[in-house]
Amino acid sequence: MDVALSRNGRRLLSGFFALLVVFLYAPIAVLLIFSFNDSDIPTFPLSGFTTRWYHQFATNPDLKAALGTSAIVAAISSAGAVALGILASIALARRRFVGKSVVSAVLLAPLVIPYIVFGISLLLFFHATGIPRSLLTVVIGHIVISLPYTILVLVPRLTQIDTGVEEAAYDLGAGPYRTFGLIVLPLILPAVVSAWLIAFTTSFDEYAVASFVVGTRQTFPIYLYSAVRFPNNLPQVIAVAVVVLVVSLLVIIGAEIARRFAERRLAA
Amino acid sequence: MGRSQGSLRGHIATPALLGLPVAWLIAFFVVPIVIVGLYSVDVYSLFPGAHGFTLGAWHGFLHSSVYLGLFWKSVKMALIVSAVVVALAYPVAYYLALSGTKRKYVLLLVLIAPFLTSYLLRVLAWKVILGNNGVLNSFLAWTGIRSANHPLSQLLYSRFAVILVLAYVWVPFVALPIFVSLDNLDRRLLEAASDLYASRWQAFLRVTFPLSLPGVVAAFFFVFIPTVGEFVTPSLVGGTSGYMYGNQIADLFSTGFPDWETGSVLALFLLGVVAVLTLCFARFTQAREAT
Numbered sequence: 001m002d003v004a005l006s007r008n009g010r011r012l013l014s015g016f017f018a019l020l021v022v023f024l025y026a027p028i029a030v031l032l033i034f035s036f037n038d039s040d041i042p043t044f045p046l047s048g049f050t051t052r053w054y055h056q057f058a059t060n061p062d063l064k065a066a067l068g069t070s071a072i073v074a075a076i077s078s079a080g081a082v083a084l085g086i087l088a089s090i091a092l093a094r095r096r097f098v099g100k101s102v103v104s105a106v107l108l109a110p111l112v113i114p115y116i117v118f119g120i121s122l123l124l125f126f127h128a129t130g131i132p133r134s135l136l137t138v139v140i141g142h143i144v145i146s147l148p149y150t151i152l153v154l155v156p157r158l159t160q161i162d163t164g165v166e167e168a169a170y171d172l173g174a175g176p177y178r179t180f181g182l183i184v185l186p187l188i189l190p191a192v193v194s195a196w197l198i199a200f201t202t203s204f205d206e207y208a209v210a211s212f213v214v215g216t217r218q219t220f221p222i223y224l225y226s227a228v229r230f231p232n233n234l235p236q237v238i239a240v241a242v243v244v245l246v247v248s249l250l251v252i253i254g255a256e257i258a259r260r261f262a263e264r265r266l267a268a
Numbered sequence: 269m270g271r272s273q274g275s276l277r278g279h280i281a282t283p284a285l286l287g288l289p290v291a292w293l294i295a296f297f298v299v300p301i302v303i304v305g306l307y308s309v310d311v312y313s314l315f316p317g318a319h320g321f322t323l324g325a326w327h328g329f330l331h332s333s334v335y336l337g338l339f340w341k342s343v344k345m346a347l348i349v350s351a352v353v354v355a356l357a358y359p360v361a362y363y364l365a366l367s368g369t370k371r372k373y374v375l376l377l378v379l380i381a382p383f384l385t386s387y388l389l390r391v392l393a394w395k396v397i398l399g400n401n402g403v404l405n406s407f408l409a410w411t412g413i414r415s416a417n418h419p420l421s422q423l424l425y426s427r428f429a430v431i432l433v434l435a436y437v438w439v440p441f442v443a444l445p446i447f448v449s450l451d452n453l454d455r456r457l458l459e460a461a462s463d464l465y466a467s468r469w470q471a472f473l474r475v476t477f478p479l480s481l482p483g484v485v486a487a488f489f490f491v492f493i494p495t496v497g498e499f500v501t502p503s504l505v506g507g508t509s510g511y512m513y514g515n516q517i518a519d520l521f522s523t524g525f526p527d528w529e530t531g532s533v534l535a536l537f538l539l540g541v542v543a544v545l546t547l548c549f550a551r552f553t554q555a556r557e558a559t
Binding site: 002003004005006009010013014016017020021023024025027028030031034041042043044045084085087088090091095097103106107109110112113114115116117118120121122123124125127128140141143144147176177180201204205207208212221224225228234237238241244245248249252253256 | 279280282285286288289290292293294296297298299300301303304306307312314356359360362363364366367368375377378379381382384385386387388389390392393394395396397401402403406407409410411436439440455458459461462468471476493494496497498499500504514517518521522528531532535536538539542546
């Protein structure tokens, strides 16, 4: 006898699982359907197939500029967050020091701060210090938000590695930087890549904090937020949404397949 | 960890490792919050002129039924969202962890993948679906289920819409901690319960559920914390009845009549509540790990 589930219980729960998956993917499917619908407003009945919304957004300079801006902001802030995250993670995983619990509390605190509070804090900080709002201020905020995520990914990986290999490198005369570059970094590379991916997507999608500290150049989420308020933009926005959602789903699936492949190779 | 002594030679010093990350967070995280504190007591102000320390805004806030009422409304909405989300995610996590299905990690990825895509775009999808002339209402009218003259008008711009969309956004995320706690469960405990003539329900209530409680509490906490201060979703789908405490803070800083002093008080109050909850949660997990 299966102690966790009866046969009927299993059927019931698998049905419930299927329903929940439908609930999760239906809105994305709705966007997909209406991105090809030949009408200015997304309503039933459908009124014919068109790809013009995709053409429109591909030739919309504001939208393209916003996507480019977000790509730059995400690239810089994710690189910064990962660099700071690696430094902090090595200290947290490998060193003993006084006040470690306080330091790790500070490093992880951005995880729980409400973004509205952090957003206005940065706004007041930049106002008080006279730093003008720009893409740089967005990058600064996004590094703060992403840093704890990179630490949460990197520390477990660092604690998994056998420190004996590092000791061996030292014994063979490698300095700390060569040891890091030749031994530690390759070993934690998969975790570095996931940390970078998380930081990049966090920044690329971040609206709440950016809305308070962004300058005149719009990031993609800020463009989207203002665009959805005008109904005539809606079909275009739906088309962009489909592209972004589908691409990110493909990246997630690709990353998972790559991870499994790597694990299998390591196990073999 | 006995390595720390031996590995001192040739290692990068700990302050060199921690210096930059900690300095970054102090400069751009801790100091900004302190500055909010200074604005809340009018030592700093948006408007130039003479200022001195005053607790006027704090006093006004604590005696204002509007702001505190709005806070309670947000707490209630966040509690509903967290409860709904945990109730939806628990059976699914249970199924994946304990049904013995071979594809559990694939199915888990299917469940979580939407969470890893754009938050703003998933909220946008619901705006398209729920509007008075939106996808759902036009579908109902088109199929003749409801007359086109009487659309379901409370779908968008309502408290219901905010709760629905936030639950939608969080369900995949919440399944994860619950799944982990159930997946780590020692199945021999269930077999023991069964050997001792416990029914499946008894085994669930006396063994499985208590052991999965850390995952449930973590899930509840990780939804409640961001939801209580949420302002993006309510501003997109909430209208006036879905207006939350976070929207009030945002409006005090961004409308035509900004009031940074009061806004700072509201923000710090929210931060204080979140900090207390976080400490309770940390205590809870530590106590669990200790036993």
